[in-house]
Amino acid sequence: MIVFDKVEKWYGSFHALKDVCETVAAGEVVVVCGPSGSGKSTLIRTVNRLEPIQGGRIAIDGRDIHGPSIDVNELRSHIGFVFQQFNLFPHLSVARNVMLAPMRVHRMPEKAAREAALALLDKVGLAHKADEFPPRLSGGQQQRVAIARALAMKPPVMLFDEPTSALDPELVGEVLTVMKQLAAEGMTMVCVTHEMGFAREVADRVIFMDAGAVLERAKPEDFFLRPQHPRATKFVSDIRHA
Amino acid sequence: MQDILDILRDYGLLLAVGQFPDGPIGGLALTLILAVTGLTVSFPLSVLIGVGRTSHHPAIAWTCTAFVTLVRALPLLMLIFWAYFVVPLIIGRTVSALTTVICALVVYETAYLAEVVRAAILALPKGQTEASRSLGLSASQTLRDVILPQALFNAIPSILNQFISLVKNTSVAYIISVSELTYSAYQINAQLMTKPLQVYLILAAIYFIICFSLSRLVRLVEKRIDASRKAPVAAGSAA
């Protein structure tokens, strides 16, 4: 479904992605991990073109998404993206956060958009917060709203950039529960996360990155128990003792 | 002190509303009309130019930046001279002094307000734009539904401060005989001949009272905005 083919990314003279070749199949859940600054965010941000690439090719369902004929707004409307910092719109109510894209991009009438939004908020357990404003929610609640907001466009694939890293430890679980539920429903997911439990429970594959390159790909249990690459070994022991 | 009361008694009405209702409106009323008109007309223009300055389109960004840089490098008085002497040459007919002043104030104010708008846009976290664009909203939809409602709301105190300086700046209109507050005081002084201290003391007091009250209002608004950030109520209702 998503194919990275020899992807190269530079920030000026800094080589951020080096010859990344990877395939994510439909329905697959892939966890991307690696030390801070290794290029994980950069990698998933190239998938919805928040970052341009300088070499290679990224194809979704066979379409070269960085190609000239791609309508970037249309492309993005089919890719859910969840940020570490939630990035909810603080001036809009929770329901309006979820309704905005369907109303603007799909021209959905307000009433239908609200119904759909309430159904999604119910799914993430927050229907009762529909008319609250985001700054009044806890971090975990905000992130669940952000997931509902992304789901409102019915994307076939969801990208998560460290969705639980900004959360207090006691709020991590509620977000992971929603993500696990999505995985169980067959959503294609690429998740940058260091949550070992999540990876072992739902991921089909773990990709380990360091310094812009993919150094290892393995089944979750293999990766966390028997990492092969020396830097992966060090990384796994670091997060175990964190 | 008695002098001041006498002047206020004899000329208070002239200072307040000019010749109105027997003649053209002037004095403090005209000063406020100039300031309010200046703000009302320059606000939408400044949003356009402030947004333009943040545009990724080089020609648009360059043009808007050039306008702002040029106007901010000129004294307001210079803009009034230009509008008064040069515009009639260009358009081939005379323009009333009042129109001239309003145009000059609008041009001047637009440049400063545009900077306020631009700063408010740039102060928003980048994640707001990224989240909106990631959902598939276009750049202009993002601007309208996500960026401007937040940026303009946050800019309200700066916009009001800009209005205060506009009230003071209207005084330069006196140079081309627009009978606003300063010009009225100038005329009264010319009639009385011997009381400049008293006349200009009154003038200063009026400007002070107005601008000081407005600045207290700004403080109040700032507090309300801070409070609404902690416990946000409907701060705009886009979507």
Ligand SMILES: Nc1ncnc2c1ncn2[C@@H]1O[C@H](COP(=O)(O)OP(=O)(O)O)[C@@H](O)[C@H]1O
């Ligand atoms: N906009 C940018 N400009 C320049 N360098 C950047 C930019 N974004 C990220 N980088 C650099 O690219 C590297 C990878 O960043 P990132 O993808 O955010 O890493 P990770 O998500 O794995 O922590 C880091 O060294 C970072 O400093």
Ligand SMILES: [Mg+2]
């Ligand atoms: Mg990151």
